Amino acid sequence: MATRTEPTPRPRRIWQWGDIRHRNLGMIAFILNRLSGLGLTLYLFLHMLVLSTLAQGPAGWDPFIEIVKAPWFLLLDVVLLFGLLIHGLNGLRVTLNGFGLGVRAQKPLFVGLMVIAVVTGAIGTWLIFTK
Amino acid sequence: MAIEVPVKMFRCKAGEAPRFEAHRVSVPDDANVIDVIDAVWRQDNTLMFRHACHHASCGTCAVRVNGYEKLPCIVPVREAMAGQTEMVIEPLRNFPLVGDLVVDVTSFFQKQAASGMVITRAAEPSLDGRAYERAEVFDDAGRLDTRPYNRFENCIECGICLSACPTLSATDRFFGPAGLAAVRRAVQTTPDPRRKSLLLALADSDHGVWQCHSAFECTEACPQDVDPAGAIMALRRELAVRKLKAVFGLGGH
Amino acid sequence: MSAPHVIVIGAGSTGAATAHDLALRGFRVTVLERGEIANQTTGRNHCLLHSGGRYCVKDQESAIECIDENLILRRIMPEALELNDGLFVAITEEDLAFKQLFVAGCVACHIPYREISPQRALALEPFLNPKLLAAVQVPDGVFEPWRFCLAFLATAKHNGASVRAFAEVTDLLRSGSAVTGVKVRDLRTGQTETLGADLVVNATGPWAGEIAHLGGVDVPVQPTAGVMVTVDRRLNNMVVNRLDKPSDGDIVVPQRQTSIIGTTSWTILDPDQIDIPKDHIDKMIHKGQELIPAIAQRVVRGVGAAARPLIRKANTDEREVSRTFECFDHKYDGVEGFVTISGGKTTTARGMAEKVTDLVAGKLGVSAECRTRTTPLLSYRLFYN
Numbered sequence: 001m002a003t004r005t006e007p008t009p010r011p012r013r014i015w016q017w018g019d020i021r022h023r024n025l026g027m028i029a030f031i032l033n034r035l036s037g038l039g040l041t042l043y044l045f046l047h048m049l050v051l052s053t054l055a056q057g058p059a060g061w062d063p064f065i066e067i068v069k070a071p072w073f074l075l076l077d078v079v080l081l082f083g084l085l086i087h088g089l090n091g092l093r094v095t096l097n098g099f100g101l102g103v104r105a106q107k108p109l110f111v112g113l114m115v116i117a118v119v120t121g122a123i124g125t126w127l128i129f130t131k
Numbered sequence: 132m133a134i135e136v137p138v139k140m141f142r143c144k145a146g147e148a149p150r151f152e153a154h155r156v157s158v159p160d161d162a163n164v165i166d167v168i169d170a171v172w173r174q175d176n177t178l179m180f181r182h183a184c185h186h187a188s189c190g191t192c193a194v195r196v197n198g199y200e201k202l203p204c205i206v207p208v209r210e211a212m213a214g215q216t217e218m219v220i221e222p223l224r225n226f227p228l229v230g231d232l233v234v235d236v237t238s239f240f241q242k243q244a245a246s247g248m249v250i251t252r253a254a255e256p257s258l259d260g261r262a263y264e265r266a267e268v269f270d271d272a273g274r275l276d277t278r279p280y281n282r283f284e285n286c287i288e289c290g291i292c293l294s295a296c297p298t299l300s301a302t303d304r305f306f307g308p309a310g311l312a313a314v315r316r317a318v319q320t321t322p323d324p325r326r327k328s329l330l331l332a333l334a335d336s337d338h339g340v341w342q343c344h345s346a347f348e349c350t351e352a353c354p355q356d357v358d359p360a361g362a363i364m365a366l367r368r369e370l371a372v373r374k375l376k377a378v379f380g381l382g383g384h
Numbered sequence: 385m386s387a388p389h390v391i392v393i394g395a396g397s398t399g400a401a402t403a404h405d406l407a408l409r410g411f412r413v414t415v416l417e418r419g420e421i422a423n424q425t426t427g428r429n430h431c432l433l434h435s436g437g438r439y440c441v442k443d444q445e446s447a448i449e450c451i452d453e454n455l456i457l458r459r460i461m462p463e464a465l466e467l468n469d470g471l472f473v474a475i476t477e478e479d480l481a482f483k484q485l486f487v488a489g490c491v492a493c494h495i496p497y498r499e500i501s502p503q504r505a506l507a508l509e510p511f512l513n514p515k516l517l518a519a520v521q522v523p524d525g526v527f528e529p530w531r532f533c534l535a536f537l538a539t540a541k542h543n544g545a546s547v548r549a550f551a552e553v554t555d556l557l558r559s560g561s562a563v564t565g566v567k568v569r570d571l572r573t574g575q576t577e578t579l580g581a582d583l584v585v586n587a588t589g590p591w592a593g594e595i596a597h598l599g600g601v602d603v604p605v606q607p608t609a610g611v612m613v614t615v616d617r618r619l620n621n622m623v624v625n626r627l628d629k630p631s632d633g634d635i636v637v638p639q640r641q642t643s644i645i646g647t648t649s650w651t652i653l654d655p656d657q658i659d660i661p662k663d664h665i666d667k668m669i670h671k672g673q674e675l676i677p678a679i680a681q682r683v684v685r686g687v688g689a690a691a692r693p694l695i696r697k698a699n700t701d702e703r704e705v706s707r708t709f710e711c712f713d714h715k716y717d718g719v720e721g722f723v724t725i726s727g728g729k730t731t732t733a734r735g736m737a738e739k740v741t742d743l744v745a746g747k748l749g750v751s752a753e754c755r756t757r758t759t760p761l762l763s764y765r766l767f768y769n
Binding site for chain 1: 197346351360361
């Protein structure tokens with residue numbers, strides 16, 4: 001009788017959802033959202049870990065504050081700030097679209113929100129390093 | 132006038148590693164990409180590719196041309212070769228591969244069937260901007276009946292939107308842009324409120340509209356102006372409104 | 385005792401409808417198709433569900449087959465059709481002179497028709513040539529060929545048939561003077577295997593001659609190509625035909641959001657090698673404008689050509705060859721277990737299937753009656769179940 005050939009499942013690779021070749025702006029929005037989302041989740045855990053040192057009193061806390069004041073650490077604050085802005089504002093686009101708002105204008109909406117993110121982020125960076 | 136097209140054709144037989152095969156074909160300068168694939172097939176008729184209508188109605192021929200999801204039957208060779216030195220032809224992504232350019236559309240059509248979309252609908256009230264008078268058509272008994280003209284839906288179920296979807300490149304379980312666009316159509320057209328609730332429950336499920344990442348790649352790639360992302364957003368809105376009404380006790384059911 | 389096994393070669397409309405009829409009558413059925421379902425003749429046809437109007441003057445046998453099958457298909461696959469009727473429009477005085485013959489033909493072939501005034505025709509179809517002199521409405525319709533075949537095959541599969549695409553028949557197995565099966569190459573693996581059968585049905589349209597040769601017999605099929613040109617907008621709801629005997633570029637079929645202009649006709653040698661002559665495309669656009677002038681402003685979206693399987697008769701040009709079908713029992717050529725069904729058109733596929741299945745049932749001693757006239761077809765999507 002007839003032999004059946006099963007279709008070959010295509011291997012999925014992690015880089016496939018990071019592959020922006022032949023894709024459009026929406027793919028970049030998707031990747032930015034995913035990277036910032038993963039970063040913020042990582043930050044949340046670190047934050048919990050750091051807060052738990054509070055329980056050990058000033059002995060555990062004071063050395064940490066010293067590290068935080070270092071310029072290289074402030075740079076991480078800048079990364080955090082941009083992560084929050086990009087994820088938050090992109091999330092705003094997704095939410096608005098989800099309510100049927102600005103669906104046709106999703107590209108300009110994304111660009112506009114990202115301009116806000118960059119401008120706000122730049123001001124924030126300036127404040128972080130000067131205050 | 133004929134043009135020479137250097138082709139890099141994706142080839143893969145069951146159990147073998149995929150490879151690209153170089154071909155040189157000559158096609159008329161006004162030919163479409165499907166004619167290039169057909170010309171390669173004439174050189175080697177073991178090449179497997181799907182095609183039927185050659186006018187973007189059957190939806191079988193979708194492939195990737197130089198990386199982009201296209202219906203080769205409506206893309207002129209000149210357009211596909213603009214700024215290119217060769218034409219790379221590959222099967223769609225996010226589908227199991229049968230071989231060469233052929234992908235397995237079984238689970239895709241099962242989802243389409245689950246959506247319950249009827250493939251014909253009432254025609255637009257005007258033809259390319261010109262109004263027309265109410266139809267009078269023969270019924271099965273040869274009597275004149277006044278009902279609206281009908282026509283096939285825009286969606287040809289070509290699978291291009293699935294290949295372009297970043298969510299589907301990570302999981303097979305997402306219902307997918309075409310499926311959700313079909314659910315949206317069925318929600319709009321069904322007169323049965325119980326059926327409408329079932330369809331909305333399908334859209335609201337774990338692998339429904341909320342799994343979409345709003346990349347809008349489906350709508351960018353769609354050759355038939357179906358706008359699946361727009362349909363997903365419309366379903367989200369409808370679901371969100373229902374949920375909000377339920378929370379504030381305004382639902383009426 | 386298990387049911388007889390019948391192999392159907394070809395999954396165009398004829399093969400698909402034949403598989404459905406055979407499965408419904410209890411045969412074990414295997415459909416073998418060398419490519420995608422409907423990848424040639426059926427896939428690239430007009431998409432016209434004929435009312436019979438096109439043939440009611442010159443070929444009334446075909447016209448009657450068409451209207452009968454048209455009414456059956458409306459019942460068995462209602463959701464898979466655009467049912468907006470067709471208009472035959474007269475543009476010239478010559479066309480107008482044809483009207484009387486046409487109306488008489490409709491009456492003779494029991495095709496429902498009504499004459500409507502040019503003003504009314506323009507009100508219904510605003511893109512029609514405003515110079516039209518007369519219009520006659522008939523129950524034409526539009527199908528989608530690939531899904532048309534899938535609906536028949538989905539139902540056949542539901543009734544136990546096996547359908548294999550990308551499975552190419554490379555030879556027929558012979559035992560003495562009988563065909564006993566096929567040699568088939570699975571293009572997915574490159575492997576060749578043999579499949580035994582009690583009977584083989586050759587439903588390969590314009591390739592029927594090639595397959596028949598494998599069985600050592602001749603079939604008078606004349607592959608005749610035709611070109612279709614599709615423009616980027618839907619410019620009509622009703623099928624628009626020229627009120628005249630069939631000629632090049634005399635029909636514009638609406639489908640989805642496009643309109644399809646058809647067709648030309650030229651004899652070819654090899655249905656695998658169709659080069660579309662550029663002047664045929666230009667002719668379609670030029671002649672189409674006589675029916676719908678706005679075609680001039682539209683962009684061509686797709687161009688397709690495939691070979692029709694016309695049954696060859698002596699001393700006729702390709703337009704005069706009857707569009708009806710023929711069923712050949714090759715026992716009259718000295719070969720048992722082998723029949724060919726060819727000619728015809730997609731609209732009449734079910735009727736062709738009925739005729740060939742009657743023949744097969746008779747040959748294999750199966751008494752089941754044809755039930756395809758009244759059996760609703762499953763959704764094409766269920767082909768993938």
